[in-house]
Amino acid sequence: MRKVYVAGIGATKIREHWEVSLRELLVKAAQKAIEDSNIEKKKIQAAFIGNMSSGVLQGQEHLGSLFATWMGIPGIAASKVEAACASGGAAFHSAYLAVASGMYDCVIALGVEKMSDALTGDVTAALIMADDQDYVAFTGASFVGLNALVYRAYMKKYGAKQEDIALFAVHDHKYAVNNELAQFRREFSLEDVLKSPLIADPIRLLECAPTGDGAAAVVLCSEEYLKEANNEVKIEVAASTLATDILSLHDRDDLTTLQATVRAAEKAYKMAKISPSDVDVLEVHDAFTILGVIHLEDLGFAKKGEGWKLVKEGEIELGGKIPTNLMGGLKARGHPVGATGIYQIYDAVTQLKGEAGKNQVDDAEVALAQNVGGVGGTVSINIFRRVR
Amino acid sequence: MRKVYVAGIGATKIREHWEVSLRELLVKAAQKAIEDSNIEKKKIQAAFIGNMSSGVLQGQEHLGSLFATWMGIPGIAASKVEAACASGGAAFHSAYLAVASGMYDCVIALGVEKMSDALTGDVTAALIMADDQDYVAFTGASFVGLNALVYRAYMKKYGAKQEDIALFAVHDHKYAVNNELAQFRREFSLEDVLKSPLIADPIRLLECAPTGDGAAAVVLCSEEYLKEANNEVKIEVAASTLATDILSLHDRDDLTTLQATVRAAEKAYKMAKISPSDVDVLEVHDAFTILGVIHLEDLGFAKKGEGWKLVKEGEIELGGKIPTNLMGGLKARGHPVGATGIYQIYDAVTQLKGEAGKNQVDDAEVALAQNVGGVGGTVSINIFRRVR
Numbered sequence: 001m002r003k004v005y006v007a008g009i010g011a012t013k014i015r016e017h018w019e020v021s022l023r024e025l026l027v028k029a030a031q032k033a034i035e036d037s038n039i040e041k042k043k044i045q046a047a048f049i050g051n052m053s054s055g056v057l058q059g060q061e062h063l064g065s066l067f068a069t070w071m072g073i074p075g076i077a078a079s080k081v082e083a084a085c086a087s088g089g090a091a092f093h094s095a096y097l098a099v100a101s102g103m104y105d106c107v108i109a110l111g112v113e114k115m116s117d118a119l120t121g122d123v124t125a126a127l128i129m130a131d132d133q134d135y136v137a138f139t140g141a142s143f144v145g146l147n148a149l150v151y152r153a154y155m156k157k158y159g160a161k162q163e164d165i166a167l168f169a170v171h172d173h174k175y176a177v178n179n180e181l182a183q184f185r186r187e188f189s190l191e192d193v194l195k196s197p198l199i200a201d202p203i204r205l206l207e208c209a210p211t212g213d214g215a216a217a218v219v220l221c222s223e224e225y226l227k228e229a230n231n232e233v234k235i236e237v238a239a240s241t242l243a244t245d246i247l248s249l250h251d252r253d254d255l256t257t258l259q260a261t262v263r264a265a266e267k268a269y270k271m272a273k274i275s276p277s278d279v280d281v282l283e284v285h286d287a288f289t290i291l292g293v294i295h296l297e298d299l300g301f302a303k304k305g306e307g308w309k310l311v312k313e314g315e316i317e318l319g320g321k322i323p324t325n326l327m328g329g330l331k332a333r334g335h336p337v338g339a340t341g342i343y344q345i346y347d348a349v350t351q352l353k354g355e356a357g358k359n360q361v362d363d364a365e366v367a368l369a370q371n372v373g374g375v376g377g378t379v380s381i382n383i384f385r386r387v388r
Numbered sequence: 389m390r391k392v393y394v395a396g397i398g399a400t401k402i403r404e405h406w407e408v409s410l411r412e413l414l415v416k417a418a419q420k421a422i423e424d425s426n427i428e429k430k431k432i433q434a435a436f437i438g439n440m441s442s443g444v445l446q447g448q449e450h451l452g453s454l455f456a457t458w459m460g461i462p463g464i465a466a467s468k469v470e471a472a473c474a475s476g477g478a479a480f481h482s483a484y485l486a487v488a489s490g491m492y493d494c495v496i497a498l499g500v501e502k503m504s505d506a507l508t509g510d511v512t513a514a515l516i517m518a519d520d521q522d523y524v525a526f527t528g529a530s531f532v533g534l535n536a537l538v539y540r541a542y543m544k545k546y547g548a549k550q551e552d553i554a555l556f557a558v559h560d561h562k563y564a565v566n567n568e569l570a571q572f573r574r575e576f577s578l579e580d581v582l583k584s585p586l587i588a589d590p591i592r593l594l595e596c597a598p599t600g601d602g603a604a605a606v607v608l609c610s611e612e613y614l615k616e617a618n619n620e621v622k623i624e625v626a627a628s629t630l631a632t633d634i635l636s637l638h639d640r641d642d643l644t645t646l647q648a649t650v651r652a653a654e655k656a657y658k659m660a661k662i663s664p665s666d667v668d669v670l671e672v673h674d675a676f677t678i679l680g681v682i683h684l685e686d687l688g689f690a691k692k693g694e695g696w697k698l699v700k701e702g703e704i705e706l707g708g709k710i711p712t713n714l715m716g717g718l719k720a721r722g723h724p725v726g727a728t729g730i731y732q733i734y735d736a737v738t739q740l741k742g743e744a745g746k747n748q749v750d751d752a753e754v755a756l757a758q759n760v761g762g763v764g765g766t767v768s769i770n771i772f773r774r775v776r
Contacts, residue, residue, distance in 0.1 A: 001490040021522065046630075056443045059525060061517040062472040065765030068632040069639070075651055077630035078766065079478040082468040084450040090467040094482050101489035102389040119521070129449040133507070134409065137447060242434075242465035244456040251457070263463050377453030378466065 004099045005226040006235040006384060007106070008037025011216035011346045014183040014334030016116035022058055023070045025215035026112050030071055033108065033217035038229040044219070045104045046077040050091030050111035051338035052084055056121040056129070058114060067110070077104070084130030085287065086373030087111065088216070088341025089242070089380025095220050096240040096382075105222045111342030112215035123211055127337070130374040132248045144208055144288070146249055146375050148200035151290040153255035155202075158305030160293075162202055166193045167311045168292040169207050169331050175318075176328025178358040181343075183212045183334030207289040209335035216342035218349070233353045234387040238272035238366070240380075241265075247377045256305075258376030261298035265370075268381040269300075274366060276300035279383075281351040281367040282316075282324040283344040286331055295370055296324070318359060326351065326359040341371035341380055352386045392487045393614040394623040394772060395494070396425025397734045399604035402571040402722030404504035410446055411458045413603035414500050418459055421496065421605035426617040432607070433492045434465040438479030438499035439726035440472055444509040444517070446502060455498070465492070472518030473675065474761030475499065476604070476729025477630070477768025483608050484628040484770075493610045499730030500603035511599055515725070518762040520636045532596055532676070534637055534763050536588035539678040541643035543590075546693030548681075550590055554581045555699045556680040557595050557719050563706075564716025566746040569731075571600045571722030595677040597723035604730035606737070621741045622775040626660035626754070628768075629653075635765045644693075646764030649686035656756070656769040657688075664688035667771075668752040669739040670704075670712040671732040673760035674719055683758055684712070706747060714739065714747040729759035729768055740774045 010032025012025055020028075026049070034041050047067055055061045064078030083090035088111030095109035115123050128137040131146065154160060170190050176182035188206055196206040226234060243263035246252050252259075269275060276299060284299070286292030296307035301322050310316050316324035327333050327347035330340060348367035350356050364386070371380040398420025400413055408416075414437070422429050435455055443449045452466030471478035476499030483497035503511050516525040519534065542548060558578050564570035576594055584594040614622060631651035634640050640647075657663060664687060672687070674680030684695035689710050698704055704712035715721050715735035718728060736755035738744050752774070759768040 052449055053443060055441060055514070055517055058521060059513070059517055060521040061440055061470060062519070062635065062762050062765055064471050064478070065632045065635045065762060066520065069635040069765075074632050074634045075647075076632055077481070078471070078632050079475075079482070079630065080470040081482075082449060082470060083452050083466070087467075090452070093465070094467070094469075094485070097482070097485045097489045097491060100491060101485045103485060103488060125447070126443070129443055129447055131450070132454065133446060133448040242467065244453045244462050244464055244466050246462045247450065247453045247457040259463075374450050374453060377450055377457075 001100045002102055003223055004096050004237040005221055006218055006237060006349055007039055007221045007226060007229050007231060008033045008219040009346045009349050010036055011181055011343060012214050013181045014212045014214035014336055017213040018117055022054060022112055022114045023066055026067050026110055027070050029215035029217040030108060030110060033219050037219040038231055039106055039219060039225060041073060043106050044073060044076060044108050046098055046107040048091040048095040048109050049080045050088035050341055051080055051113060052082055052087050053126040056126045057118040059120040083378040084373035085337045086341060086371045086378040086380045087338035089371030092341060092345060092382055093240050093242045093380055096237055099220050099222055106225050108217055108219050109342060110215060110217045111339035113336035113338040114213045115211040115336060116213050136248050144203055145200040147288040147290060148203045149249060150255050151202055154290055157256050160308050163190060163194060164308040164312050165289050165293050166190060166207055168286055168289040169193050171311060171316060172325050172329040172331035175326050175359050176332030179327045179333055182328040182332055183210055184332045203288060209287045209330035212334040212336050214334060214336040214339050216339050216346045218342060218345055235349055235352050236385045236387050238385040239268040239383040241267040242380050244378050245376050247374060249375055258294060258298050258379060260376050260379035261295060261370060264379045264381040265299050268383050272383040278366050279368045280364040281348055281361050282322050283348050283369040284324060285370055285372040286329045287335060299370060318361060323361050344369040344371055345382060348384055352384055389488045390490055391611055392484050392608055392625040394606055394737055395427055395609045395614060395617050395619060396421045396607040397737050398424055399569055399731060399734045400602050401569045402600045402602035402724055405601040406505055410442060410500055410502045411454055414455050414498055415458050417603035417605040418496060418498060421607050425607040426619055427494055427607060427613060429461060431494050432461060432464060432496050434486055434495040436479040436483040436497050437468045438476035438729055439468055439501060440470055440475050441514040444514045445506040447508040471766040472761035473725045474729060474759045474766040474768045475726035477759030480729060480733060480770055481628050481630045481768055484625055487608050487610055494613050496605055496607050497730060498603060498605045499727030501724035501726040502601045503599040503724060504601050524636050532591055533588040535676040535678060536591045537637060538643050539590055542678055545644050548696050551578060551582060552696040552700050553677050553681050554578060554595055556674055556677040557581050559699060559704060560713050560717040560719035563714050563747050564720030567715045567721055570716040570720055571598055572720045591676055597675045597718035600722040600724050602722060602724040602727050604727050604734045606730060606733055623737055623740050624773045624775050626773040627656040627771040629655040630768050632766050633764050637763055646682060646686050646767060648764050648767035649683060649758060652767045652769040653687050656771055660771040662754060666754050667710060667756045669736055669749050669755040670710050671736050671757040672712060673758055674717045675723060687758060706749060711749050732757040732759055733770060736772055740772055
């Protein structure tokens with residue numbers, strides 16, 4: 001399998017883009033990524049577009065041809081990749097395989113979601129399609145409700161307290177202040193979080209990632225193309241994995257772990273030939289605070305039941321043991337679902353390029369991005385390494 | 389790039405499966421393909437599922453994890469691939485790249501669509517999402533209407549007559565009689581077709597592919613795994629390509645050709661190191677009779693404006709110059725949109741395996757399957773070769 005490199009990244013600000021259409025978001029992100037890559041647009045051979053709900057929300061499928069058309073490169077191979085909120089990570093994985101195979105030398109992985117002006121559907125109804133329609137959604141369950149079950153199970157099993165878990169949201173907002181692309185650039189205190197409205201007991205409003213619109217893009221290429229681009233910092237995809245788990249919580253043995261994370265991580269660490277202690281920068285999929293805590297454990301940074309201690313003890317801060325979500329994470333950077341996996345890669349690569357400004361991890365060399373679909377039905381893990 | 393083989397194929401009958409759910413269709417097709425492959429289910433490492441409208445019609449996304457769960461193999465990498473009616477072909481292409489890359493040794497490509505019991509949407513509205521929602525669908529255009537424009541433009545430009553073009557439907561139905569999986573196993577005369585109700589002038593009802601439900605699956609593997617499976621007939625993927633064109637007709641120079649077909653075909657013939665005359669069995673995406681005719685031209689089997697002559701002169705029949713759609717094509721085998729690309733591969737491979745019964749092409753060695761998304765916004769081409 002040949003090596004694959006990240007040649008460029010680009011993203012739009014995440015917010016309610018009422019005046020910008022889905023196709024425009026895609027094109028804006030792609031233009032930035034291509035400019036960043038030093039590779040000419042016409043050299044892009046294929047596009048893989050992560051998106052969950054364009055059909056339900058915008059009445060628009062066939063994003064591959066739509067993107068190729070509006071980008072001015074009709075002819076390229078292009079398709080949409082969907083794996084619920086892990087659509088971005090799954091699209092990146094397919095893009096990775098395309099270059100690794102040797103068939104394509106230069107491809108673009110994109111993620112896009114437009115949630116604020118839904119033409120043809122309802123956002124809450126769209127999101128629950130990530131779980132089982134016939135056995136879960138049909139009962140009236142919502143995504144925050146399912147995660148509340150996980151939250152309760154975790155507190156019961158490990159005796160953890162909400163004030164410790166909820167700190168994850170405080171953390172994310174603190175760092176988003178310095179991220180120009182973030183949706184919510186303001187700090188919140190723990191008190192703010194715990195006093196915010198109850199959404200699904202015990203989850204509070206400020207423990208939930210917001211809905212928003214955005215698109216992000218990554219240009220991937222072969223070694224030969226990378227040489228030609230001659231970027232200052234060279235970044236290699238050290239691992240790209242994708243794993244599933246049983247779709248719904250009611251069929252699982254344990255609500256307090258995501259086995260898809262454990263599986264994808266095991267493969268990814270092996271592929272990159274590293275262990276968790278080699279990771280300098282971490283991006284985890286904290287759609288809800290409890291998930292952030294669980295991910296730290298499932299990824300091997302804390303023992304089961306002790307992920308919250310890393311947060312409480314400042315170990316996920318800049319300068320801590322495992323700097324996490326330093327650009328704001330899902331909670332504060334934002335979570336346009338199908339785009340999130342690519343935003344995480346954008347944030348991880350920004351750190352490796354040394355372009356994270358006030359949030360920069362000194363001399364970051366290895367970054368890991370974890371993207372989750374549904375309540376862990378799919379997990380994508382991508383590891384990046386700065387080439388010395 | 390390492391070689392990729394087809395180890396097994398499976399499909400359900402296409403019809404209105406009111407009593408069978410989308411997940412059950414997927415599992416039934418996969419079980420058949422795995423059984424046919426002589427490879428154990430647990431050796432499947434990844435799944436790529438072609439589907440267009442499960443979100444809009446069934447309120448169900450995240451088919452990757454859904455499939456892995458119900459198939460009893462949670463853990464595998466899995467995602468949905470969408471490119472409108474070319475979703476099946478696009479999913480196969482991603483599955484091909486997965487094995488070609490060397491990362492996966494055994495994967496399954498699936499296609500599924502359930503159109504007859506739409507829980508949450510309308511089929512006609514779902515299908516037009518393959519074109520531009522903001523500039524085409526929004527005007528009230530339907531898919532058959534767009535193809536009617538192509539039909540008129542073709543007849544005007546080349547002086548072709550409807551009675552010649554409509555013969556494509558007569559052809560498909562004649563062969564579907566012998567295909568147990570086909571949706572409509574009965575013959576129609578040219579008179580029947582031309583007297584059937586007018587849907588969008590000049591397109592008649594019996595010139596349109598029907599809606600239906602179905603799933604099909606293909607197991608792809610590496611040379612090593614193929615040896616282990618020890619199948620009687622060995623089939624190689626000689627080429628797999630995907631190309632786009634400008635999404636909508638109003639932006640194109642010429643309505644009578646699909647440039648995505650021309651692009652994908654050029655690459656595919658080069659990759660397989662063959663020319664059109666080497667193809668023994670052809671599957672084209674005849675969603676409407678006029679498309680069947682145009683595809684024969686764009687694929688290089690007839691000069692522009694003369695595709696209908698091949699049909700009229702019997703050259704697409706069993707024993708003709710280029711036997712086409714011998715299992716009934718989209719018109720009579722059926723067209724469950726996101727599954728169609730995989731059904732075409734199923735039919736092509738069935739011929740190479742010598743299992744097409746009364747419709748068998750003697751000693752078929754090379755088969756080409758062409759799958760189209762939208763009105764040619766995306767085209768997938770896959771070429772298969774029997775290994776001697």
